[in-house]
Amino acid sequence: MSTVLIVEDEPAIADTLLYALRSEGYQAQHCALGRQALQLLRESAFDVVVLDVGLPDLGGFEVCRELRRFSEVPVIFLTARNDEIDRVLGLELGADDYVTKPFSPREMVARVRARLRRSGGAEEGGWAQRGDFAIDREGRRIRYRDAALELTRYEFALLAALLQRPGAILSRAQLMDRGWDSDSDSADRTVDTHIKTLRAKLRVAGADPDPIRTHRGLGYSLEA
The missing domain is CATH 3.40.50.2300 (Response regulator)
Structure with a gap:
């Protein structure tokens, strides 16, 4: 409920x-x-x-x-x-x-x-379904079409933030606020780098077309 x-x-x-x-x-x-x-x-x-x-x-x-x-x-x-x-x-x-x-x-x-x-979506055994994705926040795990994604800490944080609000455009600053420590001095381009590696892992898992969309001057969104 x-x-x-x-x-x-x-x-x-x-x-x-x-x-x-x-x-x-x-x-x-x-x-x-x-x-x-x-x-x-x-x-x-x-x-x-x-x-x-x-x-x-x-x-x-x-x-x-x-x-x-x-x-x-x-x-x-x-x-x-x-x-x-x-x-x-x-x-x-x-x-x-x-x-x-x-x-x-x-x-x-x-x-x-x-x-x-x-x-949202149906949650079972700690997993919440988001279209082709399933996420276990407590276990910090994400699957794409039942394939486990081997994600770094920052890749998980970025993808989890995008999955929480499918279709919404999140700026680089918003993504950094959700994925990086408050005292991090990482630049916006660091987000771009992790998005690039995240896309590569999604391609290996069979994501075609790319579910992560770039909005020039605005940020990123995800079609789950």
Whole structure:
């Protein structure tokens, strides 16, 4: 059963979302503060986060920025603001979707379902299926069409980040933030080097065409 964390300080909205999601068979949990959400996300596994931008203690943008330091869980921003600059900022910080208040609970459930369909799959024995890929995060293993990929630490980190958000374009800076130590002095070209070796290993495993796409001036995405 998929689990959804709702981070919303307005009780009426939170209750509506909890009811709508639970009625559709999801496990839904609620908290009202950004710092509490980060603690929950560090301690427990969630499949989707519905995150309000205007939280009283720590803004949703800051929560998302901190969350992306340790997790690739899909994030749907919920906000009363509809300014384009806010939507762009939220997506650049690593959000996957953006819903403006007032909204239909049915629409939110549909968006949660869509996020789960894109980022998830059936999990069995620690393995999560992502199209032709299967990933075991705890065991730091990835298979392509049942062929085990012999990956270095950085190759695993890069591919795992891309698999968490299929189709999303991740910049080199975002990939470095997920795959390298915080004190690393690696340059952006290091990401390109590891992507090159990763592509070579995928070709050996039978990946044709190349599932990793280069977006000039933007970064990389993966078609799982």
